[in-house]
Amino acid sequence: MAGETHNATQSSATQERTAVVTGGTSGIGAAIVQTLTDAGWRVISLSRRNTVDTPTFAASASVVHCPVDLTTPQGVQLACEVVRIHVEQLHLLVNCAGSIAPEERIAHVAYAEVERSLRLHALAPMFLTQGLADLLRQAGGSVVHIGSVYDEIADTDVAGYALAKAVLPQLTRMQARELAPRVRVNLVRPGHIDTPMTRAAPADYLAAVAAKTPLGTLGRAADVAQAVMFLASEGARFITGAELRVDGGYLTNAGLAS
Template identity: 35%
Template sequence: MQKEILAGKTALVTGASRGIGKAIALKLAEEGANVVVNYLNSQTQANFIVNEINKMEKGRAIDVKGDVTDILSIRRMARIIDDEFGGIDILVNNAGQLLRPQYWKDVTERVWEQSLKINLQGPLLCIQTFVPMMERRGGGKIVNIASMYGITGSAFVPAYTAAKAGLINLTLGLAKNLAPQINVNAIAPGNIATEMTNSAGDDFLEQIVSETPLKRLGTPEEVADAVLFLSSPMSSFITGHVLVVDGGLLLQ
């Protein structure tokens, strides 16, 4: 029987109680990883995912509440993870938030600060906290979930896209800083069929699909496949890369 490619590894997925984070947690578990399912408010959903993973009887899963914008909360998570697994090998910075769409002139100071705090500061705080664990275990993989719109920009969510652009740049810098022990890469999803995307309305979705060469939305599982690749030995000679998962939309 073929051994799972992440057997013996432990992964922390932030914001893993639903959507893309949920798909990532399940995908890594399918390949044998122990998985820490981080959540902030959705404990019931996180518990469900943990139960699904533990039913696989491959790796082991736990759920840990934690606010990625609060360093004390992150340190508490780190203590729990250290006690349970002795550290982590894979960090997936997925937790993020798209605040309500606004034109640039309507962006308030609060929206700007919150967007940067959740989408950019959070990943940095997690990296600062968990990299020493990874180094102690001999290395690891960091995958930051950015956005295609961090590359292209957007007229409707400038605070969000600025934060995701910052996350991409942070990825590039840290890939240099943390080599050769730790690979640091990013995923830039396009329009993925999640609750957030589906709530945008039929007209918006029809327009996006028509502009996408593959003529559909992506799925959370397709993003998870990309994360699996960048988390596994298959990507051992890749660092500082931004993998776009957008159905070809950037070609337009």
């Protein structure tokens, strides 16, 4: 019906809901997979690794995993084809896959690294959404991109990463407008979350981050998963093109004196 939205959680409680989660094998993505399966969703997980030894995957018949590298157009296309084999409609796409190359200041970051980062953090979310848009429309589903507060922090050693993440707020707005009213598109912007990615950073850096965070600690992957669950829910039926920061207040503390 024209002008009417129909989101995933408007479906009857008995109808099985399916999500695609990129980067579902570690950290935030794994927490999202766990939270979704706990809530009765079926999940298709996409990331490079072949063997999946997380408890979520081992214990659950609700998760299908496909090994795919999302930095190439072929990988994104393969991912879309795999999803189509499994489902005819899609209630949620979470674009969470990501990685950081350490020590890449803007003055000497390599061209290839910026390109890799843009492919993974910007082009994959853009073209996965494009490739799965008809399945999302079928279900009246939604998309959640996992961005980062580093999309606006300029003082950074992760130049390629930050530039690529900065594409996501505009991508979210454009897709939200284009895919409405059937599909909602939103952005979650985590701050510092305790995951394998973050644990690669020096301990003194992480201690300084926690000290600068008003809530006094790093976040948990489950904190981000809860934000995703809200945006995918009926409670968020009037929210699209929006950004939800999950950073313990870190960005409120950007003053020079602090």
